[in-house]
Amino acid sequence: MGEMSIPFALDPHGREVPIKEAIRFKTNYYTCPECEKIVNPRKGEKRQYFAHKQGELEEVECELSSDQDVERMVDELRTSDVEQEESQNLIRTYVGEQPGGSHRLFGVIPSIDRDQLPPGTDVDDLIDQCEIPSTVGIKHPPTPRSFHPSEPEVIFELDPQADRYQLSFSGPGLVSNLDGEWTTGLLQDGDLFVGDQTRARRFTSNRQVKNGEWVYIVTDSNPPDHNQVVSVHSLGEWTLLAFPARPETENLLEDYGTGLRADDYGFEADVLLPADAHPTADKPIIASPRATVLIAVTPAEELDPVFEIVSIPKREGDTVELDQTGPGNTRFYKTTVPQQGSKRISVHQRNSSRHRLIHLHADDQDTESIPDQLVDAEIGLLYSDGETETIVSPIGDQNCLKIESEVSPVSLPSAIEYHGPAGLEVEVTAYFPDSHSEAPFIRRSPGSLESVLPNVGHWVTQGCKEAEFTFDGLGSVALQFTQNMESATGGGDQ
Ligand SMILES: [Zn+2]
Incomplete structure (x- = not known):
């Protein structure tokens, strides 16, 4: 049997380690995700993979015995945690602060997915055929109407003191994925919720925590006298410790949160x-x-x-x-x-x-959908000649604009405006004719557009024919300057 190349293995904590993150010389450390026998990283120039330790497969059979087996395993990992939970009818469970400062426990299950309905489905009629025969441990149970596709999700409050959680749903075949009993585990001492103050999700697996994320820990013992970083709330009869994940709260994550780590976030x-x-x-x-x-x-x-x-x-x-x-x-x-x-x-x-x-x-209140040409207008350069405005966008239809000769180069910096999320870096390349001392181009390293704009007017007076603006990771737009503009002032470079 050939040496199977396995793209990830498990570390001693049971976490998956992609081969790229494996430590090269760590032998007898990682185990096969399938047969649990030792695999060692092979990190060559051309190929990187885990392979079973020599001799390990003489006694056991590993299911990973072909490329197809490996591909199947890789594909299983592709299914999101959310989808896996929903396929088992598990209610995603959250805590969050509500207006007034108290905390609530709530559950979320998916609403009807419009994509799974054939075109022309009468949604109201479909909803009429749905029922919620019973609920347990839910404070204000949802109605079939709550499952309407115009609702982003079905959200309901859970009683922290309940001894069981259950929501039964029954509906016609089109929504069979929702059919059945939805449940979630009871609150337990040591339960961890991660997210922000309005919405932190319970994690049962070893999810990593990012610095700055908000952590809630459920406990039934008296809270220890922690520093000011930790705030103490109640959730029914439970105590809820709340704190941001930060270097100084690392020890709390260790004390309470098995598997929660703020480093190596992924x-x-x-x-x-x-x-x-x-x-x-x-x-x-x-x-x-x-x-x-x-x-x-x-x-x-x-x-x-x-x-x-x-x-x-x-x-x-x-x-x-x-x-x-x-x-x-x-x-x-x-x-x-x-x-x-x-x-x-x-x-x-x-x-x-x-x-x-x-x-x-x-947003179903927003009945007007955005016309095509404006969809991508939210990122790019807005050029205004005083009368008309043009958007050139690296992700839109128009990514190049010719600026006519009558425009004064001096006015260019104020005519060009950046549109898009704050902090996105732009790299500018200005192209010059061969005769120019800067030919073929000058490139400004990525930075904010504001910091390079004043140069654009200057470049154009020096004969720049085209300026290319590359938006970090997204693509480029170009502004082209016509001949007249160049010759008007470019003579000095001859
Ligand atoms: Zn194996």
Whole structure:
């Protein structure tokens, strides 16, 4: 049997370690995710993989005996935690502060996914055929109406003192994925919730915590006399310790949170557009139908993993692979809010169980959907000649603009305006004719557009024909300056 190349292994804590993050000389440390026997990292120039330790497979059979087996395992990891939980009818469970300062425990299950309904389905009629025969431990039970696709999710308050949680749903075949008994585990001493103050999700697996995230710990003992970093609340008869994950709260994570670590977070997924999107990835982002969504995915320092966008539920052939942009560098994924209802995607680091949920939901109050040409207008350069405004966008239809000769170069810096999320870096390259001393081009390293704009007018007076603006990871736009403009003042360089 040949040597199977396994893309990830488990460390002694049971965490998946992609081969790229494995320590090269650590032998007899990692184990096979399938047969649990020792695998060692092989990190060559060309190929990197884990392989079973020699001789290990003489006594046991490992299921990973072909490329297809490995591919199947890699694909299983692609299914998001959210989808896995929902397929087992598990209620996602959260705590959060409510107006007035008290805390509540609440559950979330998906509403009806509009995408799974055939076109022309009478949704109201469908809802009429749905029932919630019983609930246990739920304070204000949802109604079938709560499952309408125009609702981003079904959300309900849970009684922290309940001895069982259950929501039964029954409906016609079209919504069979929701059918059955939805449950979640009872609160327990040591339960951990991670997110922000309005919405922190309970984690049962060894999720990593990012510095700055808000952590809630459920306890039934008297809270120790902690420093001012920890605030103490009540949740029914339980005590809730709340604190931000920071270096000084690391010891609390160790004391209470088995498997929770603030280092080695994996990656960050931030929603840059719509600009007012809530930073909690877990919370549905409600925005105008078809509005541009821009997601920035940043790996841990020094790592350049492959990220994938996986739909929820995962569909065959639907996975999008993001281009690698170098160790620690941000990559961008652009999509749109659906025309109606919800779209849920998961940002996934390949060969790991790391997933981040992004839930987009069309605002049904906003009946006017955004016309095509404006969809991408939220990022780019806005050029105004005093009468008309033109957007050139690296992600839109128009990415090049010719500026006529009658425009005075001096006025250019004030005529060009940056549109887009704050902090996005722009690299500018100015091209010159061969005769120019700066030919063929000058390049300004990435920075804010404001810092390079004053140069643009100057370059044009020196004969610059074209300025290219590269938006970090997104693409470029070009401004072209016509001949007259160049010759008007460019003579000095001859
Ligand atoms: Zn094995």
